[in-house]
Amino acid sequence: MDKDIKECLDQAIWCARSLFERNKVSGSSANLSLKIGDTIYITASGSCFGNLDYDSFVPVGIPGCTGRPSKEFPLHEILYKKDPSIKAVLHTHSINSVIWSMIYEGPQEDCIPSYTPYLRMKLGTVGLVPYAKPGSEELFSNFRACVNLSDGFILKNHGPVVGGKDIMDAFYILEELEESARIAMELIRLKKDI
16 A cells, blocks of 8 residues: 555544544444545445544545445535545534534524634634435535535534545544534523523
């Protein structure tokens, strides 16, 4: 395996394991990808972030490659096409983001309030994508319709999708989005208690 590819996959495995060990993802309910050159390496369908290894990634577009890519590969592909500077995509079912998507009732192009400056600094706006069944063409169509309106996304009742200039950048962005959703929900709770 090429040294650069191995290094990128090592970082992706570390990010995935970190998310899994801190209960930010569970089971096989997350996927990630890396764009290295013209090839996208995405986690295989049914893979678990807690035990990823090099064989857990499917190099899409390489003749003779084995493994079935995540059924949500089109979400990743849409982000790569939107912005050539995106070289990694993370999609999780993070609990705070999912819950926020269920209770939020404001503009869809910017669904998480910027109570701290870091969400805007690291990501920008977060769009809320209307619900459709995971892996469905309807979901991908909804995502395409929203992709140019915001910088990062939460799929309603499903979870966040973010891109970054590399996997560590995407990881930090995802962490900030999830923390911002937690802060927003905590402030609502506190206001009700006052």
